[in-house]
Amino acid sequence: MQKLLRRTALATLAALAFGATGAALAQDIKPRIIRFGYGLNEQSNQGRAAKVLAEAVEKASGGKMKLRAIGAAALGPDTQMQQALVGGAQEMMVGSTATLVGITKEMALWDTPFLFNNAQEADAVLDGPIGQKVMAKLQEKGLVGLVYWENGFRNLTNNKRPITKLEDMDGVKLRVMQNEVFLNSFKSLGANAIPLPFSELFSALETKAVDGQENPFNTIVSSKFYEVQKYLSVTNHVYSPWIVLASKKWWDGLSKDEQKVLLDAAKASRDFERKDTRDEAAKALADLKSKGMQINELAPAETARMRDKLTKVNALVATNVGMELWNETQAELAKKRGK
Ligand code: TK8
Known part of the structure; x- marks a missing residue:
């Protein structure tokens, strides 16, 4: 019985495999x-x-x-x-x-x-x-x-100081993506925002051409930014x-x-x-800590202050994408949040 079952299973697998190739053969590929x-x-x-x-x-x-x-x-x-x-x-x-x-x-x-x-x-x-x-x-x-x-959700790293409050952003030379909203966002937070392609980022951090950058945890790990960055401040300021x-x-x-x-x-x-x-x-957080990064989470009140400053750029986004799309998105999110 066991054997019979196994044989049937194998036959089914073979049929499936043949079916898949057969289908690929019959297709216009x-x-x-x-x-x-x-x-x-x-x-x-x-x-x-x-x-x-x-x-x-x-x-x-x-x-x-x-x-x-x-x-x-x-x-x-x-x-x-x-x-x-x-x-x-x-x-x-x-x-x-x-x-x-x-x-x-x-x-x-x-x-x-x-x-x-x-x-x-x-x-x-x-x-x-x-x-x-x-x-x-x-x-x-x-x-x-x-x-x-x-x-993913983006977080800040830099070599100047832990970002624990809005004022800590003052004058930090921060690499941002080549994007107007990112540039404006970080300028309004007080940073010295510098747009650079990602491919130039590691060496810009290494040579101290910039003090910091912002990316999800995964990228801080995979691009080894922990080798050239001391502080990681958990801000989750935008989802990319x-x-x-x-x-x-x-x-x-x-x-x-x-x-x-x-x-x-x-x-x-x-x-x-x-x-x-x-x-x-x-x-990632445990991993980055073990690699020597000093990590802090932004207090909710400070996140709120940051959020407040950043609502300035919402108007810029709305103009860029068109009011209709902006409103539709806000309505959709409000619906999801049960408001
Ligand atoms: C990778 C980039 C990267 C982005 C950035 O090519 O530039 O900071 O977050 O993921 O697209």
């Missing part, structure tokens, strides 16, 4: 090499998810579509890759929505300080109608958005998504089957990435 660029290194949440994406594409296409994940900004910083996608010189990438604002202004919505209170709100809005509407705007500009990944993009020029030449392979694989990578990122973030 051509051999393709896909260059997929990203900014962090291979041993990061971004790198791990890129690998999962590559495997999913390979499997679903019966080995015909090969996604080459190229990390550490070897294909250039986010903005350079975006241009390569628009021009059709590169097929795919993952990067920050914040650096996309120059192409699609609606992406600035995600730069709103303290927009989301937790990851569940972020998932719901990003994967829901609002996130999809913002993503669809990319098409007019030569890009196709597939899914949002989690970069990453977005998986394809060149529209290239995408429009794919068959429906090929597009489906990529979209399904992108969704699988998203689900993996969010879980992996959250698991890692939950352990």
